[in-house]
Amino acid sequence: MPIEVDGKVLETDEEGYLANINDWVPGVADVMSKEDDLELTDEHWDIINFLREYYEEYQIAPAVRVLTKAVGKKLGKDKGNSKYLYGLFPYGPGKQACRYAGLPKPTGCV
Amino acid sequence: MAKADFNVPELGESIEVPAIKEGSMAHSSPFVAKPQFQEALGFKGEIGENWKEDTLEAMGDLLGKYRSLQVYMDICVKCGACTDKCHYFLGTSDPLNMPVGRQDLMRKVYRRYFTFAGKFFGKLGIPGFVGAADLERDMLDEWYSYYHQCSECRRCSVFCPYGIDTAEITMAGREILARIGMGQKYDNEIIGKVYTIGNNLGLPERALADTLEGLEEDIEDDTGVQVKLPLDKKGADILLVTPSADFFAEPHVDGLMGYAKVFHEAGVSWTLSSYASEAANFGMFIGSYKNMREISLRIRKAALELGVKRIIFGECGHAWRVAYSFLNTLAGPFDFLDQKYPIPQHILEFTWGEIQKGTLNIDKSLNDDMTLTFHDSCNVARASRMGDKPGGQFVIPRNVIKAVCNNFVDMDPDTIHEKTFCCGGGGGLLTDDLMEVRVKGAMPRMQALNEVTQESGVTHMAAICAICKSQFTKILPYYGMTMDQIVSVHQLVSNALILSGQEDTDSDDEDDVA
Numbered sequence: 365m366p367i368e369v370d371g372k373v374l375e376t377d378e379e380g381y382l383a384n385i386n387d388w389v390p391g392v393a394d395v396m397s398k399e400d401d402l403e404l405t406d407e408h409w410d411i412i413n414f415l416r417e418y419y420e421e422y423q424i425a426p427a428v429r430v431l432t433k434a435v436g437k438k439l440g441k442d443k444g445n446s447k448y449l450y451g452l453f454p455y456g457p458g459k460q461a462c463r464y465a466g467l468p469k470p471t472g473c474v
Numbered sequence: 475m476a477k478a479d480f481n482v483p484e485l486g487e488s489i490e491v492p493a494i495k496e497g498s499m500a501h502s503s504p505f506v507a508k509p510q511f512q513e514a515l516g517f518k519g520e521i522g523e524n525w526k527e528d529t530l531e532a533m534g535d536l537l538g539k540y541r542s543l544q545v546y547m548d549i550c551v552k553c554g555a556c557t558d559k560c561h562y563f564l565g566t567s568d569p570l571n572m573p574v575g576r577q578d579l580m581r582k583v584y585r586r587y588f589t590f591a592g593k594f595f596g597k598l599g600i601p602g603f604v605g606a607a608d609l610e611r612d613m614l615d616e617w618y619s620y621y622h623q624c625s626e627c628r629r630c631s632v633f634c635p636y637g638i639d640t641a642e643i644t645m646a647g648r649e650i651l652a653r654i655g656m657g658q659k660y661d662n663e664i665i666g667k668v669y670t671i672g673n674n675l676g677l678p679e680r681a682l683a684d685t686l687e688g689l690e691e692d693i694e695d696d697t698g699v700q701v702k703l704p705l706d707k708k709g710a711d712i713l714l715v716t717p718s719a720d721f722f723a724e725p726h727v728d729g730l731m732g733y734a735k736v737f738h739e740a741g742v743s744w745t746l747s748s749y750a751s752e753a754a755n756f757g758m759f760i761g762s763y764k765n766m767r768e769i770s771l772r773i774r775k776a777a778l779e780l781g782v783k784r785i786i787f788g789e790c791g792h793a794w795r796v797a798y799s800f801l802n803t804l805a806g807p808f809d810f811l812d813q814k815y816p817i818p819q820h821i822l823e824f825t826w827g828e829i830q831k832g833t834l835n836i837d838k839s840l841n842d843d844m845t846l847t848f849h850d851s852c853n854v855a856r857a858s859r860m861g862d863k864p865g866g867q868f869v870i871p872r873n874v875i876k877a878v879c880n881n882f883v884d885m886d887p888d889t890i891h892e893k894t895f896c897c898g899g900g901g902g903l904l905t906d907d908l909m910e911v912r913v914k915g916a917m918p919r920m921q922a923l924n925e926v927t928q929e930s931g932v933t934h935m936a937a938i939c940a941i942c943k944s945q946f947t948k949i950l951p952y953y954g955m956t957m958d959q960i961v962s963v964h965q966l967v968s969n970a971l972i973l974s975g976q977e978d979t980d981s982d983d984e985d986d987v988a
Contacts, residue, residue, distance in 0.1 A: 378505050378659075379906060422681035427722040430688055446724060450957075458723075459906070472664055472674030473719040473754055473790075473904060473940035 369395050381462075381469050388416075388466030396464050400455075408452055408461075410439065415465040425462050425470045480910045482952045483565055483917040485924045489889075491558040492567040499568040499914075503619045504907045505659035512657050514666045515765055521655035526609055528654040530587055533580075536646050537588060543646050546638045547584040550577060556630040556640075561895045562623050565914030570620050573630035573640040579617055580647055582607040618656055621647035623911050626759065626901035627852035632892050641901070645761030648902075652760050660905035665756045665765055668772070673718035673752035679705075682748055685721050689731055698977035701738045703730075706780065707745035712737070713777050714746055714821075715753045715797075716788025717940035726943055729789050729962025733821050735971050736964070739835075740828050744786075750776035753793035754940065759902035766796065770804040783812040786819045789962060791851035791900065791939030794820060798858035820860050822938065825967060826870050829877045835972045838880050844934045845881040846966070847926050848872055849919065849946075850894035851939035865891070871938055871963055878970040883930040889922040897937075899945030912945060913952050920953045927955075936963045 365380070366373045369391040375383035380396070382388060393412055397404045404412075414434055418426045426434070428446060436444015449457035458470050509519030518528070537544045556573035558564065563571040570576060585592035585606035592606035601607055626641035651657065667676040677685070686703040693701045704710065714737075720730040737744045750772045757766030777785055785808075787797050797818045802808065808817045816823060828834050848871060860866040868891045876882050889895050898916030926932040937943050937960060946960035 422678065422684065424675070424677050424681045426681075427677075427685050427688075427727065428724050429692070429727050430685055433688060433692070446958075468676075470675060470722065471660060471905070472667075472676075472722070473717050474675065474723040474944050 367392070367395050379469060382466045385419075385466050385468070392466055393464040400460070402454075404464075407439075408464075411435065411449065411452060411457065411461050412465045414438075415461055415467055419465070419467050425458060425467050428458065431457060478910075478913065478952060480913070482913055485917070485921050485953060488925075489564060489918050489921050492564065494569045495567040496569055499562075499566045499571060499623060499911065500616070500619060502623060502908065502911050503615070504622050504903075504905060506618075507657040507659045507662040511659070511662045511666050512652070512655060514669070515652070515657070515662055515762070517652045517657055517662075518655040521614075525611060525614065525654055529609060529614065529650060532650040532653045533583070533646075534588070536649065537584070540642070540646070542639070542642055546577070546643055547581050547588075549636050550574060550581065550638055551636070553635060555633050555635060556638075559630045559633045560624075561627075561629070561898060561918045562625075562911060562915040565898070565917040566623075566911065568623075570616075571623055573634075573638075576620055576624055576640055577638065577643050578605075579613070579620055580643055581605070583609050583613070614651065614654075614656065617647050618651055621651065622658060622903060622908065623915075624901065625852070625896045625898070625903055625915070627896035628856045629852065629893065629895065632856065642761075644901070645758070647761075648759070649761035652762065657760065658902065660907070661756050661760050661902045665760075665769070668752055668756070668769055672749050672772070674754055674756065675718040675722055677718055677721060677751065679748040682721060682746075682751060686746070689727065689734070693731055693735065697973050699738075699973040699975055701734050701973070703734050704745045706748055707743075708780050710743045710745035710780060710782055712742055712744035712784045712786050713750075713773075713780055713782040714744055714786050714788060715750055715773055715793070715818075716746070716821075717754045717790040717793060718752050719940035719944060720788055721751075723940075723944060724947070725958070725960060725962045725965055726789075726940055728965035728968060730964070732962065732964025732966075732968030732971070733788060735968055735973060736821075736825050736828060736834065739971065739973060740824075740833050745780060745782070747776035747780060749779070753787050753790040753797070755793060755796040756902060758792060758796055766800070767804045770796065770801055773801070774805040774808075777808075778810065784815045784819060785811065785817065786821055786824055788821050789938040789940065789964060791853040791941060795853035795857040820870075822870050822874055822963065823860050825964070826861070826874050826877075829874065835974070836878055836970045837972055838878055838970055840970045841879040841966055842881070844879065844961075845883060845930065845932045846875055846879050846961075847883055847885050847923065847932045847935050848875060848890070848963075849885075849897065849935050849937045849942060850890050851937060851942050852894060852896045852900055854938060855894045856892055871936075874963060875936055875966060878966050883926050883932055885922040885926050889918065895919045895922070897939075897942040897945040898949060900939075900941050904941050904945055913949055916945065916949045916953075920949070920955075923955075924953070934959050934961050936961050936966060938963050
């Protein structure tokens with residue numbers, strides 16, 4: 365089911381991930397989060413932006429520990445853990461936040 | 475956090491056999507692989523007009539290749555022993571999730587086209603007289619649905635007086651489907667990533683190197699000791715092959731750090747390989763010998779190129795089945811390895827050996843905040859062994875846990891060892907599009923866990939399979955428990971292991987088991 369962002373129709377796969385990562389604009393995260401009834405705050409954006417930067421460098425979403433460590437360094441040690449991330453993204457930082465950030469879904473034994 | 479658009483089974487006093495509800499899971503069906511992913515594995519892109527001929531041809535080929543499949547098709551006497559043994563039946567009440575129901579989906583087609591009685595009565599127009607049925611197009615959809623509601627865990631085969639292994643029938647069903655153009659998206663895309671990148675996750679070498687460096691920093695921050703997690707180190711003695719989830723997810727990664735610490739203390743040289751950065755072998759899930767072999771050959775190639783003497787597998791259930799039972803015939807002979815050691819060896823065998831030798835300085839009290847139980851992973855329990863004695867695969871993991879923890883309680887004996895219940899997400903079902911079957915199929919294990927929680931105060935369950943760990947992380951909240959109640963066995967080892975030269979362990983007051 366395609367989504368409409370800023371007047372443009374963007375293809376997604378069966379699970380709602382962008383079909384083409386280059387289609388991503390910040391509006392993608394807004395539209396997707398609205399569908400989930402989640403209001404994006406600056407804290408959410410910090411994560412989404414980090415995911416995108418990491419992906420650009422490494423062509424994969426960061427491992428959970430890489431993500432929590434980066435968040436801990438940037439926002440304080442009390443926030444560098446999975447609980448904080450699941451608080452922001454109840455469906456999981458890997459899956460929900462990656463989707464908002466336009467990244468492919470991490471799959472495997474995870 | 476878990477929201478479900480289906481009913482989550484309620485946990486009662488004990489596991490009850492439900493009254494059947496026909497068709498209650500007929501809607502469950504995973505996404506089909508797109509043509510490009512099908513073709514990359516050597517399968518037909520999509521189902522075509524000749525689906526019937528294609529199906530029967532593939533089935534005939536498998537029946538010719540695997541005598542076991544033909545025997546299983548022939549020998550069921552409908553005794554009923556298997557009917558209440560499958561976790562998916564217990565959790566869903568759907569009679570096609572009874573092992574015999576699942577087998578009969580294929581058996582009736584087998585009888586119609588591959589037995590004299592079926593051909594004879596089929597021609598008379600009454601194939602049902604001998605339990606046979608004409609192959610219709612919608613039967614393939616039914617196969618696709620129910621052969622993806624089996625985790626190939628083999629629990630039913632323990633109870634079948636004839637030893638019929640439904641897992642092999644499921645594998646055959648999936649292979650036939652994949653060949654005719656109905657492969658599963660999750661499995662087939664993942665196998666594709668192993669070929670192009672080296673692991674299920676698609677973690678490229680640079681990302682892997684960066685992740686491992688980060689873990690080295692973490693261990694040093696925690697302990698003050700430099701522990702290496704080497705990658706592609708030529709000339710190392712040991713090649714560690716572990717599921718890529720160990721690099722990526724929690725609590726897997728805590729186990730990986732545990733392996734590294736054990737190797738460090740044992741004083742052995744070891745390495746990971748970026749080329750063979752995956753232990754799990756999804757070729758087995760789809761019953762494809764060809765893909766299973768290609769994935770296994772990567773391990774051989776990496777071992778040869780790195781010049782190692784030993785191969786050790788990390789905590790990964792299906793990987794250990796392939797490694798223990800099939801690696802030598804798939805990718806052997808391993809005559810270039812040191813024959814003094816098991817080929818391959820399980821990380822738990824290694825760690826147990828070090829514990830017995832007394833190399834490891836263990837402070838069990840560091841795990842005193844937990845009371846543990848152990849979930850036997852299906853493929854380790856019923857399709858492999860550890861150590862040199864029968865039942866070693868049950869004893870060694872428990873020995874290691876008891877060596878590093880003061881508080882350990884086993885679950886109901888009908889739910890452990892060879893009678894263990896699958897986590898509900900094994901065999902290629904660990905995907906979000908199968909969440910309902912995963913949650914429902916986890917019920918028997920959740921029931922047994924809940925019982926020891928209530929009766930003995932168990933707080934955490936340890937496992938030695940990446941899929942089990944990921945599945946429970948997701949499923950525990952559906953049953954009112956928390957995701958951090960599942961731990962890696964080597965995470966427990968890591969918690970209790972005091973490294974040589976380690977600083978005061980209380981310097982970090984943060985409990986990192988998140």
